[in-house]
Amino acid sequence: MTKSTVRVKTLTIDGREVGAREDQTILDVARENDIFIPTLCDLPGLSTVGACRLCLIELKGSPRLLPACVTRVAEGMEVIANSERLDRYRHGILELLFAERNHVCSVCVVNGHCDLQSLALKLGMTHVHFPYQYPSLPVDASHERFVVDHNRCILCTRCVRVCDEIEGAHTWDVMARGVECRVITDLAQPWGKSESCTGCGKCVQVCPTGALSEKGKSVAEMSKRRQFLPYLTLMREGRK
Amino acid sequence: MSAPVGQASLPAEQPKKIRLATVWLDGCSGCHMSLLDTDERLIELAKRVTVVWGPLVDLKEFPAEVDVTLVEGAISSEEDLHRIKMVRARTKLLVSLGDCAVTGNVPAMRNKFGASAVLRRAYLENVTLDPQIPREIVPTLLPAVRPVHEAVPVDLFIPGCPPSADLIFSVLSDLLEGKVSNPAAKFG
Numbered sequence: 001m002t003k004s005t006v007r008v009k010t011l012t013i014d015g016r017e018v019g020a021r022e023d024q025t026i027l028d029v030a031r032e033n034d035i036f037i038p039t040l041c042d043l044p045g046l047s048t049v050g051a052c053r054l055c056l057i058e059l060k061g062s063p064r065l066l067p068a069c070v071t072r073v074a075e076g077m078e079v080i081a082n083s084e085r086l087d088r089y090r091h092g093i094l095e096l097l098f099a100e101r102n103h104v105c106s107v108c109v110v111n112g113h114c115d116l117q118s119l120a121l122k123l124g125m126t127h128v129h130f131p132y133q134y135p136s137l138p139v140d141a142s143h144e145r146f147v148v149d150h151n152r153c154i155l156c157t158r159c160v161r162v163c164d165e166i167e168g169a170h171t172w173d174v175m176a177r178g179v180e181c182r183v184i185t186d187l188a189q190p191w192g193k194s195e196s197c198t199g200c201g202k203c204v205q206v207c208p209t210g211a212l213s214e215k216g217k218s219v220a221e222m223s224k225r226r227q228f229l230p231y232l233t234l235m236r237e238g239r240k
Numbered sequence: 241m242s243a244p245v246g247q248a249s250l251p252a253e254q255p256k257k258i259r260l261a262t263v264w265l266d267g268c269s270g271c272h273m274s275l276l277d278t279d280e281r282l283i284e285l286a287k288r289v290t291v292v293w294g295p296l297v298d299l300k301e302f303p304a305e306v307d308v309t310l311v312e313g314a315i316s317s318e319e320d321l322h323r324i325k326m327v328r329a330r331t332k333l334l335v336s337l338g339d340c341a342v343t344g345n346v347p348a349m350r351n352k353f354g355a356s357a358v359l360r361r362a363y364l365e366n367v368t369l370d371p372q373i374p375r376e377i378v379p380t381l382l383p384a385v386r387p388v389h390e391a392v393p394v395d396l397f398i399p400g401c402p403p404s405a406d407l408i409f410s411v412l413s414d415l416l417e418g419k420v421s422n423p424a425a426k427f428g
Contacts, residue, residue, distance in 0.1 A: 104349060105428025106339050106401030117426055126397040126422040127342050127389055134344075134351035134384065220428075 011077035020073040027055055027068040030081055037081050038119055040208050041156035042069045045229040051156055053093050057081050099130040102151035108210040113223035115208035142192030145215055146204050153211035155181055159203035166232050171197040259307045261293035263327055265320045266347040267313030270402040271338035277405035288416055304330050310337040314347045315391045319379035328392040339401040341388045348385040355381040399427045
């Protein structure tokens with residue numbers, strides 16, 4: 001690795017002065033300083049896409065909200081990571097996620113081990129104010145060992161990123177827009193017929209919900225094992 | 241169940257009993273079971289509440305001036321809708337008890353197929369002896385199952401499938417203390 005001079009920036013988050021490397025995002029710095037910013041699509045070790053919008057923060061001098069996961073720090077930034085306004089937006093986003101598809105926690109394979117369910121508890125979501133959409137979505141169980149249940153997918157694209165960036169297979173991708181949007185394997189072929197899938201299961205482990213699960217697991221039996229990710233990321237960085 | 245006995249002879253300091261009702265709509269009765277799972281604490285509760293309506297209360301019509309009603313289950317049929325409107329009109333504080341009431345949960349899983357497809361499957365395709373869809377006496381199903389708050393305003397939400405006995409008891413205890421706040425508990 002070439003030694004680069006990394007500058008240090010100082011900024012405030014919720015009134016607290018914090019220091020950060022110039023290549024860090026607001027979310028990175030908040031995490032380092034134990035300042036809670038909710039997120040569902042971000043996972044350390046994968047690239048950031050700003051898909052879920054839960055990490056929106058207020059920045060003094062900016063009329064719009066910014067996603068903390070893709071916003072780099074700058075000298076003198078004044079960030080508000082928690083406010084009534086942000087709470088309102090975050091609750092709205094979370095409730096829309098629940099209303100958009102069929103998240104039936106009580107019969108879900110990851111009940112009790114789900115990032116979406118935990119976040120609802122953490123943010124104190126009492127109920128969903130929006131009318132539930134109850135879309136008709138397929139379950140693809142054609143793969144030998146794994147299942148994709150589109151009813152539980154929140155389109156965070158963690159599976160797409162881990163497959164492309166860590167496994168290097170790029171089996172997963174995203175198809176269509178709006179409510180039609182779906183994660184797909186190969187060119188929207190059944191997962192079991194995918195020629196690019198190596199069957200490594202990384203996508204299943206990084207999935208925040210019960211959208212991707214292992215076969216043979218029943219209600220509440222699946223928990224995700226993500227310990228591999230920091231090691232693999234570290235190995236790849238070392239090789240660059 | 242328990243009629244207000246001998247109210248006139250009660251000492252003056254005896255606090256007024258809370259009029260509590262429980263309603264069972266489209267749910268599995270698990271939430272009611274969970275309420276019963278509060279076990280001996282029910283005796284403490286019984287000293288402070290009068291159960292004026294519930295699955296085991298033998299009355300023809302939902303009573304008037306109920307203080308608190310716990311609703312288990314989602315809104316699935318025309319009867320559910322009719323009942324919840326009456327319950328709402330006669331209740332001061334309406335509580336959605338459990339995931340079916342709060343989210344639609346398992347009963348709402350039929351929504352992606354529609355009521356007629358589900359009836360066809362259950363009463364025609366899977367039946368060998370005199371298959372027919374019941375149309376008399378039983379209430380007509382709504383096209384889609386909805387959570388209670390999509391039909392009437394709800395004051396308090398207790399999630400869980402079912403909510404634990406401890407959770408139900410703590411919410412009821414809070415209510416008896418005059419505290420109305422949603423509990424921190426997970427769905428599912």
